[in-house]
Amino acid sequence: MTVSVSKLTKRYGATLALDSVDLTFRSGEVHALLGHNGAGKSTLIGCLGGGTTPTAGSIEIDGVVTEGLTPGSAIKAGIAVIYQHLSVMDGLSVMDNIFLGQELHRGPLIDRSAQRLRASELLGRVKSSARPDDLVGDLSMGQRQLVEIAKALERDARLLILDEPTASLSARESEALGQLVLQLKTEGIAIVYVTHLLEEVMRLADQVSVLRNGRKVWSHTIEGIGKSDLVTAISGEQSGFGVPEPVSPDAPVVLGLSGIEVHDAPPVDLKVHAGEAVALYGLIGAGRTRLLETLFGARAGARGELRVDGQPIRIPRDPAEAIARGIGFVPSDRKTQGLFPDFSALENTVLAVQRHRGHGLWRSARWERELFTAVASGMRLNPSAPGLPARSFSGGNQQKLVIGRWVNPASSIRVLLLDDPTQGVDVGAREEIYRILRQEAHTRQIAILFATNEPEEVLALGHRCLIMAQGRILREIRCADSSPEQLLDIVHSAVPSAPAGVR
Amino acid sequence: SCSTITASAGAPSSSGPKTVKKILVDYPFTSLPIFGILKSQVETVAKEKNVAVEFTNDNNDLTQQVSNLTTYLNSDIDAVISFPMDASSLGGLAKQYMDAGKLWITYGGDMSQQSGSLQFSFRDSGEQLGKNAGEWAKQAIGGMGKAIILKDDATQMGQERTAGLVAGLHESAPGVQIVAQEQAVTPQDALTATNALLSQYPDVNIVLTAVGDAGQGAYQALIGSGRPADSSTTYVGGLDANKFALEQMKAGTFYRGIVTISPDDISNAMVDYPVSVGAGTAKPLFNVPVSLVTPDTKDALDALLRSFQ
């Protein structure tokens, strides 16, 4: 089928999220939709899914102009959307989720046996290890993503839209998803694929379109296109991620772990020097999140020796204690663990350091404003509006706010832990975030320990890279001597992979 | 610059006779069936004697009673008849009303400062009923038997009534054993409580309730437990009349005793008394006739039934 939008426009108050966009999506084609944070990708998708009502413009399905699309009618028309923020429901079973709103029933009653059969069929088709009666809440991000796709297939989608589907997936899971997308394409489904990962674009896309500030600025078939072209098209100027400053050989150890045991996982030893950034790179369930959370006091029940600036400290009992010891943490799930959506941008940034302000228990508007301005300009926050509720910022800029909570002039942290620091962040914002983190490490001589699933990120930020699997550090790599390809190889190589299931 | 709230300007109550054109009736238990009856009757009486009346909406809530009376303090009413949910809580207001040159008439109580009082002792009403039940026990079941008291501990009024019930019963029929006292004010509570207690004391003879509407629940519970409506060994009695109770009594069931004021009397009194107090022709205390109604007091029973239609 063919779906095309013409002159599509969506206005949110002063923001033009979409500015008369023309695009066409054809069956048997993977159409990559790129653009910086806030470019309008999700908004466009929202319109196609019927959840967002366009301010102007029209949507044509197989040549027929459809007015007032609603989620219901979109589904009936064969459009299935996998939204940026998953819409599977933790409390319900995989089966209930797949058939939600489209239940198979005999008479008034749900036909569970029929559903169970169909569900396992679909799960097989998307190569999911989940079972129909499992609770979605118990599945890993990757598995949930697959359930979403199974749900889409059940509605025999002819246009499948995925909004940053791999943002929260491990490399292995992303790889599998990519395979699935290609397979579905061959089955004649039209696919719209939103991502910030150029790797994926090169691997999957047939057609590439780029949005910038709500306008379509560039559209091209993949033939003869290179990453650099994409970067240029997206950010408007040529740019690369760059690499970190070398660490001075005599830099003291700032963060030291020896024999840190997290639950059943084997003991972990590692050192991070002043001004150094160390990457934790691995497979799903490698134990990176658990390790970081443990160091930050957010996960109970760990033993071992921990040193900050040479001082032995007990493993923090809670984040407050960790922060008092100079440890900061940027969690992997911005939406549920990082952001205060109803708080202004300013409050989101100053929250953790308000107390550090010297005099008295009172806040100072001036002090906070200056702090915010410093962060906003340092990170090129867009828009740089202190009073704007965080929820109104795009993903990338929200992430800047969360990082700014630790990386700011008033912060006194010595160790910065980050879990998936640029999840769902566009190339432009990424470049800025990497720059600011590198600069922070270098000038303030702090230690950075971060978990990631992206080779580019490892190299752009890290001096050293630790490969983890099942809670164990398998090997160490000097980033300077490494390449994205090598790192990808490691993922694909026969490292014993943890069960994909649990979360 | 410190002081305390004193009444807004107005003639002191002492100053001579005062014609009462507008009366405020402050009857706090707005959820009781009796309220609806008093309201409509007082309104009719008042119309006849062309006096204006108003009713507060206290919603069974002491705080609202106080704030409503405070609001009316500055209105054009000449007299208030107030039924204090908690007597001492209204003392200050009574004074303020009188300082404001208005008449304060206490309903069902006495206050240190008041222009007059529509009096009936809650304890006495309780005792009357208790006694009657005792008398009945003596001749119907040989002065021996089991009794349940459905009490009301939540209000002062209820506590006094309960005390009266118990005392009266003991005095007139020491042989009757009070097997349980349980809090129950609404018919539903009474039904639930009586039903439970009946399973422990299936042979209970007497149920006395501090609030009439509870008697109705007790009656229904006994019927529900299979007690024949005309059982000669059963006595249910309650304070305050109530259409349901009167009809059962009329029908010759074991609903045998009611101690209550007659709505007719009280309605008339609520209009006449303030007027005559204003005219200076009334006694400071008006004893509201609280009467015992039984199947034998046929006329009283019929009269009451009429006023409850």
Next chain:
Amino acid sequence: MSTSLARFGRLLGRSPLLILLIVLVIVVQLMTGAQLTWPNLRGVLLDSAVTLTIAAPLAMLVIAGQIDLSVGSTLALGGVIAGQVANNGHGSTLVALLAAILAGALVGVVNGALSTYGRLSSFIVTLGTLTAVRGAAQLLSPTPSGNYGPGFGFLGVGLVAAVPVSVWISVLLVVVLAAFLAWTPTGRHVYAIGINPEAAYLSGIHVRRVPFGLFVACGAAAGLAGAFTAARLNSAPAGQLGLGFELTALTAVLLGGVALTGGKGSMGGVVVGVLFLGLLKNGLTLLHVTTFWQQVASGLALIVAVAISLLSQRVRPVRTVDPAPAIPEESGPADLSPAAHDTNPAHKSLAMSS
């Protein structure tokens, strides 16, 4: 036999409140010898039938993320209207019943329209109708009707196979609703809407129509309960029927394991919750606990009951899809955060998570 025993065992494992309930009954029975007598139980069941008739649909509403605080007043309205119809000669019992249900449903329509299509907080809306409807009921009958004929009275005290009709009806109602929740598409949508209304909406579910229907159902049920009560009391005092009943029903629902944040709960739990409240009150009476101590005791009992249910929830490990190390929720980051025992970020409203 042994299997059914095993099933019962599993049931107990899942519902600690049921265990507490059984313990309660055993203790009271041993101390008084009265609780398990049929006349007493029948009384408790009669009361519980009314509570259940309201608690069951209310539970659905709460699962869908809504609430109805007006049920007590709606009960009064239903009772008053049923009573008046029953008193007017023409009013057959059935007509009276239908009138009560209809009146209740109308209140439900108002609550529902404002809370779903009107997008107002159902908490405030129904706080408003709680007051307004009570006033309306009292306006309708300033003095109570009563002494209905045997026909209507049968609703209250009539027995079918030794069990009161109202009990039969409420049980029937619960069974139907349970089946609806578990076995019909719309039933599943109730949960989906409660868990994540926006996602539900994006899945094409009628996120307004369904809750609206539940409001109507809840109102209608309250009306029905009103008819029961009037019939049983053989009178309908507008000011007193179901006074403060909203808290009783809500307490039963929450005790039954329904979360005020929505998306969680079952009819079975609600039944246990209702019985627990009924038998607790009954027990305290049978034990002759004095008025004020009764209040203290029932207040504490309520807290103990939820504490126990919650405790058991905590020690149950999170289900894992495969034999990977099942980490009890205890050790998740959430554990130390207040979001604890609750993986769904949506369910964050502490105040409301039961």
Next chain:
Amino acid sequence: MSTSLARFGRLLGRSPLLILLIVLVIVVQLMTGAQLTWPNLRGVLLDSAVTLTIAAPLAMLVIAGQIDLSVGSTLALGGVIAGQVANNGHGSTLVALLAAILAGALVGVVNGALSTYGRLSSFIVTLGTLTAVRGAAQLLSPTPSGNYGPGFGFLGVGLVAAVPVSVWISVLLVVVLAAFLAWTPTGRHVYAIGINPEAAYLSGIHVRRVPFGLFVACGAAAGLAGAFTAARLNSAPAGQLGLGFELTALTAVLLGGVALTGGKGSMGGVVVGVLFLGLLKNGLTLLHVTTFWQQVASGLALIVAVAISLLSQRVRPVRTVDPAPAIPEESGPADLSPAAHDTNPAHKSLAMSS
């Protein structure tokens, strides 16, 4: 001058309830000529002082995502204890006041400990203490104390600069709390915890200690309010003081624009909410609306009030501290979904979002 006028204009723009309040007062005043007389206002203020004393800390608790339904009973306990101390010769007014506050704080400690550290639903916990504490108060004084003598009485009826002391104290309380919420880090943490407890926890905020403190504050304030009431009534009937007050206070809080899902609300709004309730009741009385119609009217007024506030919210742009483009509150998918005016999935509990 003109600037202060302009500021007032903006204020109105932000609080439609305030407009409604002003309209209400003007109408009542024109029709009765009585509402704006000082003695009448003083009466309203005396009532409002008590409501406010409880509503203010309660609002903070709700902003933090918790709730306290026991305030009415705690008020009774505070009143009873203050009364008893005041009656014992030795009890100076100050001692009585402190005793009441302490008693209330103790209830708060129980509520808080169970709801935060114990991780029980504060809704149920305080539903429990609502009953238990009332019982305790009545046990403490089955018959009311009274006739306290001028010292203690001054608390109730004493005037300072022609304004009752209790009013002064409650105003002071509100000012302090408002400053606390807006201008101290801990104050902001209250919001943060309400918006996203897990994120708050991961930002090093004491997600248990802070709400715990609020519970204690709420209890203490209820105790204080109890002392006020007892002093004003010159009596402390345990069974009647503050009966059902939890709903009054909560209504004021919600009217004031505090969301039951937490994270949203301000002291200013709460003050308006309290005054609206007080002046509405007072107005209905002055207008001689008859008993039952008053209930109907006030119920409907409540609904209208929120409807209006919400309506305006839908059209009003989010205030931005600087001249950056103001993005109107939510549209997009949610604007068709019931989650409307609220993009945060955490805030999904429709029932609870006011």
